[in-house]
Amino acid sequence: MVHLETESLAGTQASVIFNPISADYDDLLLIVNAKSSRTNSPRDNLMMTFNGVGGTSYGNQWLEGTGSAAYSSAQANTSSIQVTWALSADFGSTTAGIYGSTKIYITSYRNSLNKSIISDQTAIRNSTDSHSAIQGSLASITAPITSISLSPENGSFLIYSSFSLYGIKKGSDGVTTVS
Amino acid sequence: MADPRPTKLIVDCSTGERTVVELTDEEIAEREAMAAAAEAERVAEEEAAAALQALKDSAKAKLIAGEALTAEEADVLVL
Numbered sequence: 266m267v268h269l270e271t272e273s274l275a276g277t278q279a280s281v282i283f284n285p286i287s288a289d290y291d292d293l294l295l296i297v298n299a300k301s302s303r304t305n306s307p308r309d310n311l312m313m314t315f316n317g318v319g320g321t322s323y324g325n326q327w328l329e330g331t332g333s334a335a336y337s338s339a340q341a342n343t344s345s346i347q348v349t350w351a352l353s354a355d356f357g358s359t360t361a362g363i364y365g366s367t368k369i370y371i372t373s374y375r376n377s378l379n380k381s382i383i384s385d386q387t388a389i390r391n392s393t394d395s396h397s398a399i400q401g402s403l404a405s406i407t408a409p410i411t412s413i414s415l416s417p418e419n420g421s422f423l424i425y426s427s428f429s430l431y432g433i434k435k436g437s438d439g440v441t442t443v444s
Numbered sequence: 445m446a447d448p449r450p451t452k453l454i455v456d457c458s459t460g461e462r463t464v465v466e467l468t469d470e471e472i473a474e475r476e477a478m479a480a481a482a483e484a485e486r487v488a489e490e491e492a493a494a495a496l497q498a499l500k501d502s503a504k505a506k507l508i509a510g511e512a513l514t515a516e517e518a519d520v521l522v523l
Contacts, residue, residue, distance in 0.1 A: 270457050279467055280452035419479045
């Protein structure tokens with residue numbers, strides 16, 4: 266696994282875009298620790314698109330735990346991937362310095378098939394309230410992924426939100442491990 | 445003074461260069477529409493949760509009092 270880029274925001278940004286992305290790897294791993302400026306809820310969704318493609322190219326299904334209940338839900342034909350409850354928000358009772366944590370794995374990002382994405386995420390509010398989810402998503406995009414765009418569903422990313430991108434390469438002979 | 449226009453940060457993974465670009469009017473409109481839809485969804489979820497809780501409270505009170513439940517109230521107690 267090779268570290269490609271890390272961005273820790275020095276100020277508010279509506280979106281963070283990785284573009285272009287190297288074509289030297291097989292899979293991509295994205296780690297996001299972020300908070301949105303949303304003030305009417307303690308948590309927010311992370312919206313993700315590839316290659317600037319919107320329309321109806323995405324779908325996802327997720328399992329969600331609130332600490333007191335569990336839910337499942339799905340979306341189809343959406344204009345972006347909603348990474349559900351991936352972000353903490355600038356809500357009144359959210360503990361200062363707390364950011365949501367998200368791990369997004371993008372499989373075979375250079376091939377000519379639709380792209381599968383798996384993620385797990387937690388939007389923390391305080392010591393007694395956090396929502397977590399595991400999610401599978403599909404991007405009906407057959408072109409290689411050359412850019413990733415991230416934005417909160419509401420408002421902007423706040424200062425110190427961080428975004429790290431890693432490239433993962435598999436071995437070619439079933440034995441060799443490529444770092 | 446007007447609020448500054450929102451910006452996006454572009455990270456060039458080939459050079460490491462960072463570029464900050466102001467959002468276009470179209471991008472701002474998309475953001476506002478997305479936020480409005482999210483708020484409508486949040487309000488609808490809160491209203492649905494409150495209605496469900498009210499039904500449960502009513503059903504419980506009637507059970508304790510030995511009164512007849514409505515079909516809606518029975519539904520929230522029996523799957």
